Amino acid sequence: MSWTEERIEKLTKMWEGGSTASQIAEELGGVSRNAVIGKAHRLGLKARPSPVKANEKPDAAAAPAPKVAKPAAPPPEPKVAAAPRPVAPAAPVTPPAPAPRAAAPAPAPEAKAAGDAPTPAPQPRIVSVGPGGFLRQGPGDQQAPIPPAPPRRLVPARPSPEIADKTSLLDLNDRICRWPMGHPGEPDFHFCGEKVNPGFPYCVEHCGRAYQAQLPRGHRRPPPPMPFGGPRVR
DNA sequence: CCCTGATTCGC
DNA sequence: GCGAATCAGG
Numbered sequence: 001m002s003w004t005e006e007r008i009e010k011l012t013k014m015w016e017g018g019s020t021a022s023q024i025a026e027e028l029g030g031v032s033r034n035a036v037i038g039k040a041h042r043l044g045l046k047a048r049p050s051p052v053k054a055n056e057k058p059d060a061a062a063a064p065a066p067k068v069a070k071p072a073a074p075p076p077e078p079k080v081a082a083a084p085r086p087v088a089p090a091a092p093v094t095p096p097a098p099a100p101r102a103a104a105p106a107p108a109p110e111a112k113a114a115g116d117a118p119t120p121a122p123q124p125r126i127v128s129v130g131p132g133g134f135l136r137q138g139p140g141d142q143q144a145p146i147p148p149a150p151p152r153r154l155v156p157a158r159p160s161p162e163i164a165d166k167t168s169l170l171d172l173n174d175r176i177c178r179w180p181m182g183h184p185g186e187p188d189f190h191f192c193g194e195k196v197n198p199g200f201p202y203c204v205e206h207c208g209r210a211y212q213a214q215l216p217r218g219h220r221r222p223p224p225p226m227p228f229g230g231p232r233v234r
Numbered sequence: 235c236c237c238t239g240a241t242t243c244g245c
Numbered sequence: 246g247c248g249a250a251t252c253a254g255g
Contacts, residue, residue, distance in 0.1 A: 020237090032248070033239090037239060041240080042247080049239085
């Protein structure tokens, strides 16, 4: 396989969209993960959170308290003209949202969507045990201290405009149908997005697909189409 | 083991 | 330019 215009374009899009090299290789077909990475580098697009290069600590913990206060040795680092990154010079800490690669096709009904605040209920302090064994609490313990409101929504912006009007992984919550549409990793992959059948993770239509009564052997009907449009043919 | 991206180096 | 082999971290 050769790197045609379209293949390079697809590689670039997916790479910048956060897909892994494996996914991209799979998607393109005929190339290995290494080929994709190699090509990506040659194209000049890298700079993505790498597991092997995650840390690059200046130094701190290494020096166990130098005798006198270090006379401030600010590392003279005016090397700028060397190789300025073509894109964002320093994506702070937040990587571009990873593609919904491992999006579970059938999450448990009680699966928490991204957006539930784990609010720990503060236990009332037990002061003494009253007659009969019931617990008694002090007058000051009636009101639990108000837990600090946890910061909400730590989600990066939607990674790519192509799925702007689709129901993305980030849009999932307890009220909308999470039935997957299309194949994960592909640009138009999204979720159903309909209002759920109350108490279920899917809308009424997809509940019908997800929950099939088990018939006795020999009376089985051919299985309905699976999510993702069925197993991928490779 | 699996995965990830980075790098090297013979082709 | 290409990509398998290798490296190294999670």
